[in-house]
Amino acid sequence: MGMPKLLLATKNAAKVREYLLPLQGIPYDIVTLSDVGIDVVVRETGETMEENASIKAEAYALASDLTALADDSGLEVDALGGEPGALSARYAGEGVSDRERLDFLLSKLSHVPWEQRAACFRCVIAIATLKGAVELCQGECHGIIAFEPRGEGGFGYDPIFFLPELGKTMAELTIEEKNEISHRGKAARRARQILERYIRSSD
Amino acid sequence: MGMPKLLLATKNAAKVREYLLPLQGIPYDIVTLSDVGIDVVVRETGETMEENASIKAEAYALASDLTALADDSGLEVDALGGEPGALSARYAGEGVSDRERLDFLLSKLSHVPWEQRAACFRCVIAIATLKGAVELCQGECHGIIAFEPRGEGGFGYDPIFFLPELGKTMAELTIEEKNEISHRGKAARRARQILERYIRSSD
Numbered sequence: 584m585g586m587p588k589l590l591l592a593t594k595n596a597a598k599v600r601e602y603l604l605p606l607q608g609i610p611y612d613i614v615t616l617s618d619v620g621i622d623v624v625v626r627e628t629g630e631t632m633e634e635n636a637s638i639k640a641e642a643y644a645l646a647s648d649l650t651a652l653a654d655d656s657g658l659e660v661d662a663l664g665g666e667p668g669a670l671s672a673r674y675a676g677e678g679v680s681d682r683e684r685l686d687f688l689l690s691k692l693s694h695v696p697w698e699q700r701a702a703c704f705r706c707v708i709a710i711a712t713l714k715g716a717v718e719l720c721q722g723e724c725h726g727i728i729a730f731e732p733r734g735e736g737g738f739g740y741d742p743i744f745f746l747p748e749l750g751k752t753m754a755e756l757t758i759e760e761k762n763e764i765s766h767r768g769k770a771a772r773r774a775r776q777i778l779e780r781y782i783r784s785s786d
Numbered sequence: 787m788g789m790p791k792l793l794l795a796t797k798n799a800a801k802v803r804e805y806l807l808p809l810q811g812i813p814y815d816i817v818t819l820s821d822v823g824i825d826v827v828v829r830e831t832g833e834t835m836e837e838n839a840s841i842k843a844e845a846y847a848l849a850s851d852l853t854a855l856a857d858d859s860g861l862e863v864d865a866l867g868g869e870p871g872a873l874s875a876r877y878a879g880e881g882v883s884d885r886e887r888l889d890f891l892l893s894k895l896s897h898v899p900w901e902q903r904a905a906c907f908r909c910v911i912a913i914a915t916l917k918g919a920v921e922l923c924q925g926e927c928h929g930i931i932a933f934e935p936r937g938e939g940g941f942g943y944d945p946i947f948f949l950p951e952l953g954k955t956m957a958e959l960t961i962e963e964k965n966e967i968s969h970r971g972k973a974a975r976r977a978r979q980i981l982e983r984y985i986r987s988s989d
Contacts, residue, residue, distance in 0.1 A: 661953065697900045698932070701950040725951050729901070747904040747950065748928050750864065 586612045589778065590619060592643035592653040597738040602652070604762050605771035610782050614649070621647050632657055632669050636709035637717050644711035650781075652774060656706040656767060658740045660688070660728060662695045671740070685732050685743050692728055700728040704744060704753075706766040708774045718777050722769025726753070737761060789815045792981065793822060795846035795856040800941040805855070807965050808974035813985050817852070824849050835860055835872050839912035840920050847914035853984075855977060859909040859970060861943045863891070863931060865898045874943070888935050888946055895931055903931040907947060907956075909969040911977045921980050925972025929956070940964060 589611035591602050599615055606613060616622065625642045629635040632655040639653035657671035667674035667688070675687035692700060704724045711717045724746075732742035734754030741753035746764070753761060762768035792814035794805050802818055809816060819825065828845045832838040835858040842856035860874035870877035870891070878890035895903060907927040914920045927949075935945035937957030944956035949967070956964060965971035 698948060698950070699953060701953060703951075727950050745901065747901070747930050748906075750902060750904060 586610050588612045588614050588649045590643055590647050590649040590651040591615050592639055592651045601767050602771055605768055606775055609775055609778055619647050632707040633719055636707045640709035640711035651711045654706050654708045658702055658704055660702045662699050702726055702728050704766040706770040708770045710777055720770055720773035722766040724766040789813050791815045791817050791852045793846055793850050793852040793854040794818050795842055795854040804970050805974055808971055809978055812978055812981055822850050835910040836922055839910045843912035843914035854914045857909050857911045861905055861907055863905040865902050905931050907969040909973040911973045913980055923973055923976035925969040927969040
């Protein structure tokens with residue numbers, strides 16, 4: 584019997600790349616949606632990232648008959664009362680580009696000075712097992728919303744998420760640098776511990 | 787036999803107050819310099835905070851025949867290559883007021899935009915025991931140098947140390963709020979663990 588399979592249940596290729604690094608070397612055979620040829624239409628109808636991540640992980644575990652890891656991530660901007668939050672991917676409407684979403688957010692903050700532009704990137708990971716259990720973990724990263732986009736790396740709101748300690752936006756980091764400090768990197772390292780515990784308890 | 791005494795070896799009354807909170811309830815009888823009537827002139831000749839904290843703790847432990855806790859704290863401003871650092875208290879010269887020191891630092895940064903004003907408050911604590919051992923621990927707090935002072939709490943550079951996540955300067959926090967997130971609060975919680983270990987190992 585080989586290693587158990589772990590399905591990275593995301594259609595976002597950039598997210599897949601970000602998960603491979605912190606999950607490197609775990610005793611699972613990591614597979615993607617295209618590897619298993621599954622395409623489930625999941626409506627992210629939850630009001631929280633926790634709900635959305637759970638809905639996705641459960642749907643994909645059920646469809647694939649594999650342990651599935653899904654995340655829901657969002658940007659919480661203090662000056663917008665925590666918005667866009669769970670709505671991050673759809674904040675400027677459906678079917679718009681990353682750049683249009685950035686511009687929409689920047690326009691909402693155009694009169695907000697830097698002292699009031701604090702924001703938090705949050706990533707909630709749900710791991711759904713074949714036994715029907717769902718376990719959650721999360722990671723956070725604090726920064727400031729810049730006044731204009733900078734950098735080509737990452738995706739989503741990364742080009743306007745400024746990290747004062749690094750003097751760079753999230754999109755100006757290498758994937759290794761981003762992984763070190765990002766919400767997703769932190770959450771993934773916790774997910775790794777959960778997955779390793781599953782393996783130990785099933786030995 | 788009562789509890790062993792711990793000397794808070796600082797002449798700064800605001801520092802004493804900040805230490806009492808995180809050290810509350812430890813199995814030591816906490817005493818201050820005025821309690822023991824000791825006044826040692828310590829030259830902070832070290833080039834690092836670690837050296838200065840050690841020099842102070844050792845000098846006071848020797849003079850008082852008590853376990854002594856001393857700290858050296860500093861503000862490391864990225865745009866100034868880490869200055870004032872260990873020189874924080876003497877950065878604008880000897881015998882100047884907190885306000886003059888603030889203004890001196892602000893004038894050095896007057897042309898630096900907010901994106902390049904990241905800074906780190908660092909507190910190094912040295913604990914010197916009667917056996918001649920010195921143990922170090924530290925705490926850090928990241929923030930941004932504001933363009934003008936704000937707030938009446940704390941001391942030193944607190945009024946220009948802006949905490950984006952809180953939307954306030956360090957001087958606008960209550961002592962409890964400051965303790966939660968400050969370099970000194972973090973270092974003090976580590977010092978507490980060291981002190982509790984001493985007690986356990988001497989039982």
